[in-house]
Amino acid sequence: MFSTVAIVGAGTMGQGIAQLLVESGLTVRLHDRSAEALSQAIDAVTRRLQRRTDMDTSAAATANLLLSTPCLAQITDVELAIEAVPERLELKQVVFAELDRCLPASAVLASNTSGLDIDKLADSTTRPERVLGLHFFNPPSLMPLIEVVPGAVTDSAVLAAVQAFAEQLGKTPITVANRPGFVVNRLLFAMIAEAVRIVDEGETPAQDVDRALCLGASHPIGPLALADFIGLDVVLDILQSLVSGLGTRYEPSAVLHELVTQGHLGRKSGRGFFSY
Template identity: 45%
Template sequence: MNDPLKNTTEARIAVIGAGTMGNGIAQVCALAGRQVTLVDISDSALERGLATLSANLERQVKKGLIAEADRQAALARIHPQTHYGALAGSELVIEAATENLDLKRQILALIEEATESDALIASNTSSLSISELASVLGSPERFIGLHFFNPVPVMALVEVIRGLQTSEATHAKAVAFAEQVGKTAISVRNSPGFVVNRILCPMINEAIFVLQEGLASAQDIDTGMQLGCNQPIGPLALADLIGLDTLLAILETFYRDFGDPKYRPATLLKEMVAAGYLGRKSGRGFHVYA
């Protein structure tokens, strides 16, 4: 199959947001040989993202997964910017901002204004409606969901989510792009949580209910699911990795959009987010991190 996106060093990908997901997406794109424009609101946000990205690449070198020359070449392909004018010439722009509908819609409108009419626009949303996000665009047919999983450099899957307005050509290009950067793509119909989070997040929420009811400790719940269900990481440790604020946002989306009480977030989850216990990124969640 011919590559719908140019597979050359001139082909430019842009990523909006240098946080956990954004810098991970930038990393895999750069390692795959793409020039990457990484956009965030401030130099300090970009510096934090690039520091994380650089440390992740260094870790891959130490593990023998990539060569030192690959690390240096990938870093050289990443171009940090604080303005949307830098998106000009991008073939694909991936929005990877916080899971907030209004914020994402504002960003998508800015992306469309700054890009050529044939550029693909994608969102890394983990739960929001692709069709609803696309409604802010003048050309919704070029919009699609590209849901990477955390940590992006390690996780092999990308959900490719088609909205009601997404064209066949956009879908084909998005699938090809995911494969170019070394991921396995699955095609998913637009629905809250798509496929993986639709199954995973209620399971994690139930583990939080079990902890909330005092049936077992956080460590014992995780150990039970690891050894009893052969999961590589327990559900509460996974919640800490995802971010409890992100998990809460996903569950609230499910609860609102499905109107089904089985998706109601556990009270303990809401209380922990309110207290700032967000998981690994804050140093404390269901477990404590150095």
């Protein structure tokens, strides 16, 4: 079982996964190529862990399990690395190649991608049998599902170990095929893309689109509020990747491009389809 885990990418998902792992008693080496982003992430996760400690004194020992790791070459003692950089295939391939060079041959390399081709990531390494997808959902500490995505040559023992790891974290793993969008995002982003197109038509405001799904289909949150929560830049990246794999029904519309260009990225920027 894995006891020391590297997380590469200190953004929203990297921070969330780090928090979850530390709260589960694992040692986490968090890395980001930006020293500023890494420092901010360590501070943010530490604050969240401290709030939990204030409520639960048994969590006090978790603070020293989160380690800032500015250089990937320092990551030599991990059994598992989880890549959580932005959803761009070329960037992830570079990260996987670097992890392959730095980590021991026995280490498992996992991607938190929400739908990119696992085999293309595995081909960036000399250990494709030890590469797979490990897709957490936001926020990782609360969402119960993890999609586990084996590649064409992923070793069955590696797959079993990662499934057991997900269960150790208190999650429910499902094994899904290596197809664009996997299962959840293939369904979810088709809905988000259509919701944005409706707004783009100019006759139905975002508030009413979300009300329609919440009141008419019992959704707990509307698709546009959810897009704001995910981050509109992330939504755009995912939709563009799905277009290449599944076709134009995932094509992001003009209003989404415009919001991202203007820096209106949703909750994290204070404004997206809604204001916060």
